[in-house]
Amino acid sequence: MSDVIKTRDELDAEAKNLLDTITAKISAGEKITPKDRMAIPAQEMPVQEPKARGKNLNEVALGYGEHQAMLEAFRCLGCGNAPCIKGCPVQVPIPRFIAEIQKGDFGAAAKVIKETNLLPAVCGRVCPQEKQCQEQCTLGKSLKSVExxxxxxxxxxxxxxxxxEQGTAEIPAIKPKSGKRAAVIGSGPAGLTTAADLAREGHEVTIFEAFHKPGGVMVYGIPEFRLPKAIVQAEVDNLKKMGVKIETNFLTGRTRTLEQLVNEDGFGAVFVGVGAGLPKFMGCPGENLVGVFSANEYLTRSNLMKAYDSDNAATPVFRPKVAAVIGGGNVAMDAARMALRLGADSVHVVYRRTQEEMPARAEEVAHAMEEGIVFEFLRNPSRILGSDKGWVTGMELQKFELGEADASGRRSPVPIPGSEYTFDCDTVIVALGNESNPLLVQTTPNLKADRKGRILVDENQKTSLDKVFAGGDIVLGAATVILAMGDGRRAAVAMNELLK
Structure with a gap:
């Protein structure tokens, strides 16, 4: 991104000038060669100005204009082997939908995407394309940069x-009613995908959601400024139009057990997609002080329970002066940027490696830095400090250096003896990932899980129980939206065979 923030209209106008040159060539019967396509500059994403957006919850990335989209589409080389499809967990026919954008037939492009992905507005925002489809892109490899x-x-x-926006979305074709019933536990990306695919096959599908709103991590975990909740609601509404029923405030394992759904309630197949909602902590002294939060709780209060909207929501939330976020993933970026929007004077991300090793998306890190969030690299808390009244007053941080690479390929952080120092803050948000909530496994005899509580499945997402399948974070651990959707698609195929 350049230092000057150009408006969406300015970027689209620039794109139109170059696009006109390309379309004139095509009209004259000339071919657009691979060399021509490689010369087209990658289109910059329009964004809100950093200082302004750090004080509001509106979406940061504003989306391409029509001419930008068409120009970016013309960069595609149309490879015959389509390596980008192989990089997509749900196998979206990428070259086909891009070809429709080149023609200006955006409705046809949407239909192509929805052959395999019913959540394109979500995936287009939060999926790590740079590590999936775009990592395999021939153009990127030719230009020696995934960017x-x-x-x-x-x-x-x-x-x-x-x-x-145009209200032209069509409900997928649904086969005649099968008379068979399926239950989906959890309404995150895995559950919604499974429900949609089963509904298309004519089965009666009911989603059981523990929270009061459907959407899973998309509504409780990902902030409004990255994924507007109206977009998730629109996808849920489309499912309802397909005939899918949604029961909220239904905690499987307490409201009804998994065995009751299968043996008493008449469901011929059940999919478990409850995610991984049990936050990890550091295990260091002081984590029980007032002012220490898991990122999971902090984001749930802020997103699902709308703590940011203090005029209309009664949700209590601690508004920090100096916030420290521990971790280097996307959740850490979300928590840090939310703390800024909740009025913190300063926000610091404490990470024990360097920026190069951060698992967060590069775009999210860049956005956080632009907004003024400070990164404390090669640091980690050894203890959290508090007042005699039990409130956080700071942390003792230890400095680190990088040693040899670990099993993940990242260089391991090595503590530097005697490097401890005090860092003053009044809020600590721990963003070190989540583990599986043990409730479902504890209340379901013979449901096999690994030592971390992740449900064990075969290649068709089938669990150790008859008629029960699972996918998403409860199987994968903390993963991505699109990987969870891939699990949901595989499970739906197997469940459909069982129901038939």
Missing amino acids: KAVSIGRLERFVADLER
Whole structure:
């Protein structure tokens, strides 16, 4: 991104000038060669100005204009072997939908995407395309940078947003009613995908959601400024139009057990997609002080329970002066940027490696830095400090250096003896990931799980129990939206065979 923030209209006008040159060539019967396509600059994503956006909850990335989308689409080389499809967990026919954008037929592009992905507006925003489809892009490899690959996710978002704004979205074709019933536990990306695919096959599907709103991590974990909740609601509404029933405030394992759903309630197949909602902590002294939060709780209060909207929501939330977020993933970036929007004077991300090793998306890290969030690299808390009244007053941080690479390929952080120092803050948000909630396994005899509580499944997402399948974070651990959707699609195929 350049230092000057150009408006969406300015970027789209620049794109139109170059696009006109390309379309004139095509009109004259000339071919657009691979060399021509490689010369087209990657289109910059329009964004809110950093200082302004740090004080509001509006979406940061504003989305391509029509001319930007078409110009970016013309960068696609149309490879015959389509390596980008192989990088997509749900196998979206990427070259086909991009070809429709090149023609300006955005409705056709949306239909192509929805052959395999019913959540394109979500995936286009939050999927790590740079580690999936775009990592495999031939253009990016030719230009020796994944950042110069075709912006597949941004194009996916563009057609999905346009379809929603114009009200032209069509409900997928549904086969005649089968008379069979399926239950889906959890309404996150895995559950919604499974429900949609089963509903298309004519089965009666009911989703059971523990919270008061459906959407899973998309509504409780990902902030409004990255994924507007109206977009998730629109996808849920489409499912309802397909005939899917949704029961909220239903905690499987307490309201009804898994065995009751199968043996007493008449469901011929059940999918478990409850996510991983049990936050990890550091295990260091002081974690029980007032002012220490898991990122899971902090984001749930702020997102699902709308603590940011103090005029209309009664949700209590601690508004920090100096916040420290521990961790280097996307959740840490979300928590830090939310703390800033809740009025913190300063926000610091404490990470025990360097920026190069951070698992968070590079775009999210860049956005956080632009907004003024401070990064304390090669640091980690050894203890959290508090007042005699039990409130957080700071942390003792230890300095680190990088040693040899660990099993993940990242260089291991090594503590530097005697390097401890005091860092003053009044809020600590721990963003070290989540583990599986043990409730379902504890209340379901013979449901096999590993030592971390992740449900064990076969290649078809089948669990150790008859008629029960599982996928998403409860199987994978903390993963991505699109990987969870891939699990949901595989499970739906197997469940459909069972129901038939």
